[in-house]
Structure formats: C-alpha cells, structure tokens
Amino acid sequence: MSTQIGNTAGGDVVARDKIVETHFHGGPVTALSRLYQILRDDDKAANYTARIAEMxxxxxxxxxxxxxxxxxxxxxxxxxxxxxxxxxxxxxxxxLIMRWQTSPVTQDIITHVLAKIHQAFMFTVRPAIEGGATLIQVDQLINDNVIEPTCQMLGENDLGITPIDIAGLLFFLGGNCHVRWDKC
Known part of the structure; x- marks a missing residue:
C-alpha cells in the first residue's frame, strides 16, 4: 500500500485518469457572421421545402x-x-394537407403517409381487383394492407392521424387519379 503523505507537486496529483476539459471559443459573433449563418440555414431549409413540396x-x-x-x-x-x-x-x-402547408416537416410526414398508402394499394389491392377479388375481399385487403400498416408506420403520431383520416387520404388519392377500385 502506498500513501500520498508528504508528496509535493507543482500541479495535480492523481491516482489514475485525469480528465481535463478545454473549451475553445470562437471570436465574437458579428452581425454579418450571424446573417451568413441564417443564409446558410435558409438555403438548406429552402431546398428541403422545395423537394417536399414537389413530392x-x-x-x-x-x-x-x-x-x-x-x-x-x-x-x-x-x-x-x-x-x-x-x-x-x-x-x-x-x-389536413392544407392545414400543414407551412410546415415542411409535417408536409414530409404527410407525403410519406400518402406514398405508403399508394404503394400498398398498388402492390396488394390493385392486383386483387384485377384478379377478380370480391368487394369484401378488396375491403379487407385495404384494411389489412393499407390502413393498418400505415397507422403502425406513424409511430408516435404527433399529428393525431386516425385510421379514418388514412381512409380519407386513400379517397383523396382516388379523387386525384392515383387509385381506383375497379378493373382497368
């Protein structure tokens, strides 16, 4: 066993690891440097917003x-x-879409929901319709493969989108010629 009694040091005496935090601070923030940062952030946001708006x-x-x-x-x-x-x-x-038109992040969420609905309809419901599935079978496919998985995809669902809202988005897609319930 060793003791530290009588030791003298010109700095810290540590028994094991010594952690030293060093902080470097940039120069003073000028009005122009702050504006340049806002410009950079706005450009990123504008590109993101334009991409989402297009989708x-x-x-x-x-x-x-x-x-x-x-x-x-x-x-x-x-x-x-x-x-x-x-x-x-x-x-x-x-x-719902109009209410959130000023929020790029919410538009992105809604776009993902619409894309999920469209994709699920196109690859599970549409082939069943073309194959002669009954109305009841098609409705069950819509519930099981479109509405329920889309609800699950929403996760925490901060927007409060309900299954009936998802059905509304499906009808919205139908009204805009993305989906149909009859054979081609």
Whole structure:
C-alpha cells in the first residue's frame, strides 16, 4: 500500500485518469457572421421545402388518364354506399394537407403517409381487383394492407392521424387519379 503523505507537486496529483476539459471559443459573433449563418440555414431549409413540396404536389394533382371523379370510381366498383362518406373524408384529407402547408416537416410526414398508402394499394389491392377479388375481399385487403400498416408506420403520431383520416387520404388519392377500385 502506498500513501500520498508528504508528496509535493507543482500541479495535480492523481491516482489514475485525469480528465481535463478545454473549451475553445470562437471570436465574437458579428452581425454579418450571424446573417451568413441564417443564409446558410435558409438555403438548406429552402431546398428541403422545395423537394417536399414537389413530392406532395405529385399526390395532390391528377396523375392518370382515368379522369373519372371519386364518386364515379366508387359507383362503378359497387361502392355507391360509400360516396357520401368518401367525399366528406376526401375533403377532410385535403384540409389536413392544407392545414400543414407551412410546415415542411409535417408536409414530409404527410407525403410519406400518402406514398405508403399508394404503394400498398398498388402492390396488394390493385392486383386483387384485377384478379377478380370480391368487394369484401378488396375491403379487407385495404384494411389489412393499407390502413393498418400505415397507422403502425406513424409511430408516435404527433399529428393525431386516425385510421379514418388514412381512409380519407386513400379517397383523396382516388379523387386525384392515383387509385381506383375497379378493373382497368
């Protein structure tokens, strides 16, 4: 056993590791340097916002030669009973998108939700429709492969998007010619 009694040192006496924190501070922040940083941040934000706006616009604009309205698509597919609710939900979805138009991050979230709905419909529901699935089978596929997985994808869901909101976004996509419930 060793002791430290009687030791003298011109600095610290440590038994093991010595951790020294050193802080370097830049020069004073000038008005121009602060403005240059704002400019750099704004450029990054503007690029991000432009990219998201372009992606969201894809889902908000009609994209297909099938220019029938949502109501007609639902009627032709045997879903006339859904028309009133679907139109209302589609309008609510449009308002949801409009409500968050000034928030690039929220637009990004909504764009991901629309993309997930479109992708799931395109690769699970659409082939079943073309293969002659019944209305009940198609509706079950929509619930199991579109609505539920999209709800799960939302995670913490700070926007409070509900399954019925997701159905509204699906009808929104139908109204903008991205999905259809009848055979091509």
């Amino acid at each position: 969201l616009h894809h889902y908000c604009a009609a994209q297909s030669a099938d220019v029938r309205g949502l109501e007609e698509k639902l009627r032709v597919s045997g879903r006339a009973y859904l028309v009133d609710d679907a139109v209302d939900l589609k309008q609510r979805a449009a308002k």
